[in-house]
Amino acid sequence: AQSVAQPEDQVNVAEGNPLTVKCTYSVSGNPYLFWYVQYPNRGLQFLLKYITGDNLVKGSYGFEAEFNKSQTSFHLKKPSALVSDSALYFCAVRPGALRGSTLGRLYFGRGTQLTVWP
Amino acid sequence: DTEVTQTPKHLVMGMTNKKSLKCEQHMGHRAMYWYKQKAKKPPELMFVYSYEKLSINESVPSRFSPECPNSSLLNLHLHALQPEDSALYLCASSQMDRSYEQYFGPGTRLTVT
Numbered sequence: 001a002q003s004v005a006q007p008e009d010q011v012n013v014a015e016g017n018p019l020t021v022k023c024t025y026s027v028s029g030n031p032y033l034f035w036y037v038q039y040p041n042r043g044l045q046f047l048l049k050y051i052t053g054d055n056l057v058k059g060s061y062g063f064e065a066e067f068n069k070s071q072t073s074f075h076l077k078k079p080s081a082l083v084s085d086s087a088l089y090f091c092a093v094r095p096g097a098l099r100g101s102t103l104g105r106l107y108f109g110r111g112t113q114l115t116v117w118p
Numbered sequence: 119d120t121e122v123t124q125t126p127k128h129l130v131m132g133m134t135n136k137k138s139l140k141c142e143q144h145m146g147h148r149a150m151y152w153y154k155q156k157a158k159k160p161p162e163l164m165f166v167y168s169y170e171k172l173s174i175n176e177s178v179p180s181r182f183s184p185e186c187p188n189s190s191l192l193n194l195h196l197h198a199l200q201p202e203d204s205a206l207y208l209c210a211s212s213q214m215d216r217s218y219e220q221y222f223g224p225g226t227r228l229t230v231t
Contacts, residue, residue, distance in 0.1 A: 034219065043122075043208055043222040044161070090160055094218055104149045104168065104218045108160035 002027045004093050006109035013081050013116055021076040021089050021112045029096030033074040034106070035065055038088045047089075050074060061085070081116045088113050121145075122223035124209050130229045133199060139226045141192040141209030150192040151220065152184060153208040161208055167192065168214060199230045 005024045013019045025031055032051055036044040048059025055067045065076045074091060091109040122143045131137050141150065149168045153161035166174035167186040181203075183195040192209055206227055210220040 032218070036222075041206075041225075041227065043124075043224045044210075046219065046221065049219055088158065104151070104166055104212060104214070104220075105163060105174065106218075106220060111158065111160055113158070 002093065002095055002107045004091050004107050004109040006089075006091055006112045008112050009110070010113045010115070013114070015083050015116050015118050016080050019078050019081045019085070019114065019116070021091075021114060023074045023076065023091030023109055024072050025074065025091070025093045025107075026072060027093050027095040027107070031074075031096060032094040033065075033067060034092040034094070035059065035063070035074075035076050036090045036092060038090065038111075040087075044090065047076070083116050083118055086114055086116050122209055122211055122221050124207075124223035124226050126226060127224070128227045128229075130231060131196065131199065132231055133201075135199075136195070136197045138196065139194040139207055139209075139228075141194075141211075141223055142190055143211040143221070143223075144190055145211060145221065146189075146213075147211035147221070148189060148214045149212045149218065150186060151210040151212075152192065152194055153210065154203075155206045155208055155225070157206075165194075196228075199228075201230050204228055204230045 003026045034049045035047040038044050050057045050067045058064045089112050092106040125140045152164040155161045164178045165184045170186045181198050185193040206225045208225045209223040212218045212220045
């Protein structure tokens with residue numbers, strides 16, 4: 001079974017401090033991993049993805065994520081948080097083993113609400 | 119252009135009404151998706167179209183009827199909805215390549231009264 005876990009419902013951090021939003025996964029085959037951000041009453045915005053290659057992936061708005069195959073993790077990080085980073089963050093995975101029933105399907109974590117206070 | 123557009127932004131409908139949600143993309147993507155999202159929850163996949171053919175139906179009730187008239191357009195026809203169907207409906211599109219990176223529209227906020 002395919003699954004994604006975001007163990008924290010809420011992450012609070014002071015502006016200027018580093019932030020980490022955690023994600024672990026379980027999928028068939030090599031995973032394709034994604035982070036999306038959602039602001040209130042908006043759609044999901046793509047932040048970054050891991051397909052293959054360098055384990056450290058850099059994305060939009062200064063975010064980066066590190067793929068760790070042995071720990072099956074893909075944590076989202078930013079060296080210095082901004083108040084405007086406050087939003088709902090979703091980790092998602094697509095199984096590398098494509099079959100009809102999984103074609104294009106993304107499995108989402110439950111989401112982590114990030115709050116950055118001034 | 120990496121934009122997916124959705125209309126309307128907001129929709130209020132009674133349980134006996136018939137309405138449609140529309141989604142459009144001009145990125146040349148050949149896969150399009152409908153999701154339902156409740157507040158503070160992850161999106162739930164409803165339907166997937168690949169090359170204009172329905173490839174995934176997540177056991178969605180028949181009161182939701184998807185349609186893909188061409189590779190750029192995706193509709194969701196609504197009929198006899200229930201109040202629990204009130205949600206944010208998101209459309210997404212992707213290439214049919216290795217990553218299947220999905221681009222999401224802003225959504226339609228649906229309220230069923």
